[in-house]
Amino acid sequence: MESSNGERPPQGEDAAAAAAAAAGSIGGYESLHRLLESNLSPELFKEASRLLLGLNCGRALEAISLPESTSILAKAHNFDVQAFRFDADKEYLRQPRVVRVGLIQNSIAIPTTSHFADQKKAIMEKVKPMIDAAGDAGVNILCLQEAWTMPFAFCTREKRWCEFAESVDGESTQFLQQLAKKYNMVIVSPILERDVNHGEIVWNTAVVIGNHGNIIGIHRKNHIPRVGDFNESTYYMEGNTGHPVFETAYGKIGVNICYGRHHPLNWLAFGLNGAEIVFNPSATVGELSEPMWPIEARNAAIANSYFVGSINRVGTEVFPNPFTSGDGKPQHADFGHFYGSSHFSAPDASCTPSLSRYRDGLMISDMDLNLCRQIKDKWGFRMTARYDTYASLLSEYLKPDFKPQVIVDPLINKSV
């Protein structure tokens, strides 16, 4: 099966291992970082990394060591694990607030032609050892990928996939509540939600589960794409939960679901509400968005002085019935290659390398949340933002008779 962008992605776990082995060769390299690491001298790689990972001011991004059980799980279940530490300056009046945060990316587990119940069960069984690995590694806050309980079937426009929608307190939440309690871990669970109290409509929702296994609250995706095969506007509407920040035992977190990452105002709103970490659980494919992927999350972290955890699913999902894509090309049955590449971005403009473009993975980072306020004080973006100007402009812009501020050259039509 060839994906729509001409890549020939490996299928299944054996192929993923083969792809990992082939890292460094075109089409099979695990990540840009690993491609450069394998092919540049250590000195040049260090300099390229300084620019690419934003490591400046003498700060190094250090790898952190994890317990053996995490490595054993990763090996047994063939997923990538990477772990790094973002540092902050020591303060006189506050203790460091170091939090260990995890991101999980995964492909689906069995073909999309299988019984829906089996598909969901298989994904849960596949993700469980990754959550166990995070728990063993002492992760405090963990986020899963967008609509993690299902294939990303919105390319099909078939409504049968709505069967995967669950109540906020449904099967997947109950599954994760046990694990949250077991590992004393906050878990963010992005699912397709069935809103039973409002006409059984469907939302794209993140359920935030506290470290005692309680449901703290939900956030519904604010911005819905109409691009490529992302026919999500066929399935659910723009969220009605605002931009909540969840004050958990380990820090203040927000969730900017998928396409919301293209909207700087969406990122801003979580910042204005006080987020210290914003997760961006996503499902996005190579041909469409890969060049944007390393840019938008880092920009959000810089502009809003918070950490960002970006997650994208991996693999190619093939559906039972072929569909066209509004691009004049023949019908096909896959959504293209979900390129993984989950990573963290920090408010000081640094970031971690990315997880594999092909394999399941767990990315862990220790982050001292004190860095957020340190960067606010250093750069002063909030202080210099002139929000009054923009509140006025947006209010004006909303009026049907809005006139843009344009200064026309009076000689525009004069010949030379």
Add this chain to the structure above:
Amino acid sequence: MESSNGERPPQGEDAAAAAAAAAGSIGGYESLHRLLESNLSPELFKEASRLLLGLNCGRALEAISLPESTSILAKAHNFDVQAFRFDADKEYLRQPRVVRVGLIQNSIAIPTTSHFADQKKAIMEKVKPMIDAAGDAGVNILCLQEAWTMPFAFCTREKRWCEFAESVDGESTQFLQQLAKKYNMVIVSPILERDVNHGEIVWNTAVVIGNHGNIIGIHRKNHIPRVGDFNESTYYMEGNTGHPVFETAYGKIGVNICYGRHHPLNWLAFGLNGAEIVFNPSATVGELSEPMWPIEARNAAIANSYFVGSINRVGTEVFPNPFTSGDGKPQHADFGHFYGSSHFSAPDASCTPSLSRYRDGLMISDMDLNLCRQIKDKWGFRMTARYDTYASLLSEYLKPDFKPQVIVDPLINKSV
């Protein structure tokens, strides 16, 4: 003279040539792009470029050839010239609107201890052949760097440097008006402005000169930094000209001066007013901002569906009187290394390589402005932006008693 970030930048044109020759070695490489080009196999370099320059969907970024006179000027005056073309799809109902746009980056010309009149004259003489090269190359719209007529002396906090401020129709404008007319070229000229009709106060201003040599209008820098040695708030206040878009003979342009690039709302406002190209004339140093530099402009181009031209001056400027930097370190007399790296970003997430980190340079790009609307239609960011939500939020946020939307875990203090 060692700059504050430990790099030993070349001084003057001979040293710049030496640095160019040393491209590929650490500290002397011209740009990340050239570092990778020199050290990766062609196949791997192509793949790294695809990701780094955002070249997807099979689109290549093609170099364009320039007239011999441009190359002769570049060689004679030792500046870097690079030229690329961004493509757009053919449309049925509109002709392509290809505009040739240029960016100039340069170091100062003679020591900052020289007579002020001599310094300004020397910079103008230095920049003139670069403008001639742009004119010979058929550039339609050209932008110079921030405060291009002077050293970036705001690190000193000495008010004597205000003498470099000029009226909007002052010496530098008159100089450029002749060249604009000669080459039928729009020129954006960022200067320190003396506002003679308002108490002789000083602004950081871009003067937009039409292709007939007329002054179309001005824009004053909206956001003023208070970070590192950027003591600009000592010299001038936040601009009072809004976010004007200038409708020129060649397209609708805006100017986001320097620190404004850290403010997504500032970029947004130029977009809402209809800009197709936004210039970001800057002066920024390595230790502070280099990791942010490739991120923010590209994000702005993506988020707002317009082209961005980013310019940063080059070299290390040493001042007559040493000063401290509020970082506990001893006094020193330089502002650190201005790392050049001027480049263009496109709305489809692609970008050009960057000009040299050390040498003067002229970056040229052909861009079909039709791409802006094509990307708006494809991605729908304007349509899905929900500006009403954010107008309300910002209005609320401005109130002193604003309460952030925070959902507190009720079990936050419960022990495990």
